[in-house]
Every structure is written in structure tokens, then in C-alpha cells.
């Protein structure tokens with residue numbers, strides 16, 4: 145059994161890690177931390193885990209965490225970077241769900257996250273954890289930086305087009321919408337039922353912190369010589385609990401020579417356990433992935449003109465965070481990639 149520690153067990157990604165790992169055949173959570181709830185049984189706070197998880201929350205302690213084979217950070221950005229040098233020195237491997245190690249340039253990170261990076265010397269060791277194009281690097285990684293939820297949905301939708309250099313990469317336009325759990329459990333007025341319910345609004349249109357992460361990862365997918373990807377990214381808040389829907393508009397470099405896009409997408413993801421290309425003409429919907437690690441994608445070329453539309457949906461807490469983190473753990477430890485993740489989405 146792989147011994148697992150979780151730092152930050154009281155947030156939504158922490159409880160999602162517990163839900164998935166409690167049924168994992170080859171991993172067992174042995175430590176779960178919370179400073180505010182130390183000493184309290186996990187199942188007292190999250191009653192869905194009664195009968196499945198017997199642990200109590202404990203204070204974060206590097207020596208105890210260092211006895212685990214792998215430690216997940218489900219903490220706000222700025223936390224993992226401070227514990228990382230001491231924790232990696234124990235020999236444990238780390239999977240960070242926060243944004244601390246996603247961006248390679250610490251100055252760029254500092255500008256978007258309004259704080260100085262506490263551990264720039266370890267950033268180069270981090271592998272960006274998108275299995276669909278980083279699988280080999282993830283196998284060897286000691287530190288995996290899990291992608292953000294919006295970046296995951298957007299990257300998977302654009303991967304086949306950018307790898308083949310088929311679109312005008314400097315003018316990509318993305319509208320994406322997220323359920324309210326995307327904002328975490330630390331309540332803000334905007335996420336009250338009475339504020340978010342029966343409403344739909346954009347936010348961050350002038351620049352969202354996921355923009356540099358999205359552009360960095362899209363550029364990593366592009367073949368040498370391509371024009372570096374630039375995106376206009378507008379996120380929206382949807383009055384639902386889980387789910388992300390991303391709509392991406394990309395102009396073909398040459399609409400007359402485009403390959404069959406449906407076949408291109410189906411072939412690119414044929415061997416991917418967690419990407420499902422929908423049949424031609426079918427629109428994906430967030431509830432078809434709720435609670436599952438699947439990303440469902442559709443591609444359209446309306447009126448056969450030169451704008452390609454890609455629709456992608458994920459559950460922000462599963463493929464967008466904790467499910468992808470478990471998928472990365474499975475790859476790092478040579479396990480079946482779907483271990484603990486073979487879950488059918490909850491529908492209706």
C-alpha cells in the first residue's frame with residue numbers, strides 16, 4: 145500500500161481526495177492535516193466519509209508527512225512552497241494542487257499572485273501534471289504541479305489543434321464558466337446562494353491569474369517555429385456546485401487544408417483513459433462528468449468557415465483538481481492509471 149499524506153484536508157479538493165482515495169485499491173491515506181480542526185475526526189466534518197475514513201485531522205508536521213510515500217498539498221497558493229524544501233529532503237514525493245509550482249518564471253508568478261515566490265530554486269524540478277502530454281516526465285517526477293481547473297479544460301480542448309499547428313495561435317479566444325466550488329470553501333459574499341444563485345456573470349475579464357499558466361502550457365504543446373500562443377480568456381461564474389464548461393474559438397490558418405477535425409480529435413485521444421471525444425454534432429454537458437475524472441470534448445467547424453469551436457467539460461474538483469492529482473500519483477507509482485478513478489459520473 146502506498147502511504148499518502150494530505151496537507152489541507154478541510155477544503156473542497158481535500159475532501160475530494162479523500163472520497164477518491166478511500167476506494168483506491170493500492171493507496172491509503174495515513175495523515176491528513178488541518179490547523180483549525182486538529183484532533184477532530186474527519187468524518188465528523190464530512191459526514192459522507194462516515195464508515196469510510198477513520199482518521200482525525202492533525203497539525204501539519206514535516207517529520208510525520210515525510211514518512212509518507214507521497215504528500216498531496218490541497219492548500220491555498222503560498223503554502224506548499226514554504227514547506228517544500230524540508231519535505232522533499234525527507235525523500236517523499238509531492239503532488240501540489242495549488243498554483244505554487246505551475247509557472248516556470250518566478251517573477252511572472254509573483255506578478256500574478258501578488259507575492260514573492262518563497263522557493264524559486266525548486267520550480268525547475270516541478271513537472272506540470274497534465275498526463276495527456278507529460279506522462280513520461282510525470283513517471284520520474286519528485287514534485288508534480290497539478291494544473292488549474294480552467295487550464296485543464298482549455299489545454300485538452302486545444303491540444304490536437306496546437307500540436308499540428310493548424311490554427312492562428314496568437315488570437316485564441318476562450319469563454320469558460322465554473323461552478324462555485326472552484327472558488328474554494330473559504331466563503332466570500334459573491335458565492336452565497338443569494339448572490340450566485342439565479343445569476344450568470346463574467347469576472348476577471350481584464351486578466352485572470354490562470355492566463356500565464358494557460359499560455360505557458362499551450363506554448364509547450366506547440367511544435368518549434370510556431371507563433372507563441374496568446375489567449376483572450378474570460379471566466380464566468382455559474383450557479384452550480386461542480387463543473388467547468390470551456391468554449392474555445394480558434395481560426396484555422398488555412399480552412400481549405402484542414403484535416404477531418406472529428407477524426408483528428410478521436411485519434412489524438414484514442415488511448416487516453418480520461419478524455420472522451422463526443423460523437424460528431426453532440427454537445428458535451430457538465431453533468432455528464434460530475435464526480436468523474438473524465439473530460440468530454442466536441443469539435444465543430446460551423447458552416448465550414450475558418451473558425452473552429454471546441455467545447456470541453458470537466459468536473460473542476462475531479463479532473464480539474466483531485467482526480468487529476470490521483471491520476472498523476474498512479475503514473476508516478478507505476479499503477480493502473482484509472483486505479484481509484486473508475487467512477488461513473490453522477491447523473492441526473
Ligand SMILES: NC(=O)C1=CN([C@@H]2O[C@H](COP(=O)(O)OP(=O)(O)OC[C@H]3O[C@@H](n4cnc5c(N)ncnc54)[C@H](OP(=O)(O)O)[C@@H]3O)[C@@H](O)[C@H]2O)C=CC1
Pocket residue numbers: 151152153154155156157158177178179180181204217218219220221223241242243291292293325326327328329330460461464465
Ligand atoms: N476548488 C477547485 O476547484 C480547485 C482548487 N485548486 C487549488 O487547490 C488548492 C485547495 O483548494 P480548496 O480545496 O478549494 O481549499 P482551500 O483553498 O479553501 O484550502 C483550505 C485548506 O488548506 C489548509 N491551509 C490553509 N492555510 C494553510 C497553511 N498555512 N498551512 C497548512 N495548511 C493550510 C486549510 O486548513 P487549516 O487552515 O485548518 O490548516 C484547509 O484544509 C488551492 O490552491 C486551490 O487554488 C485547484 C484546482 C481546482
Ligand SMILES: CC(=O)N[C@@H](CCC(=O)OP(=O)(O)O)C(=O)O
Pocket residue numbers: 241242243291292293294322323324325326327379381
Ligand atoms: C469559480 C472560481 O472562482 N474559480 C477560481 C479558479 C479555481 C481554481 O481551481 O484555480 P486554481 O486551480 O488555480 O486554484 C478562480 O477563478 O480563481
